[in-house]
Amino acid sequence: MTPSDVKGNSILEIPLESERIANILYSALLPETESIPSERATTSISVKGTSLFVEIIANDLTAMRAALNSYVAWISACLRTIDSIDEY
8 A cells, every 4th residue: 555545534623712813714724725736635624613624635645744734834824923913
């Protein structure tokens, strides 16, 4: 079995401090779900209360890893930006 033989999905649940922050992240990430950089993975996002959910469906392990890494990096960047703005 090779990484290209593995198909699957992942759901990330990111608990946040407030619904406001969850909705800000949702708005920031929504354009990424609508653009299709790869046909090997699709992504959807949703908000439930104070949690952001990211669901990734991938045709292979490499695509899954790349999509997970991208979303984790974008979420981290958004949270750092929100923190720096809230300080002022």
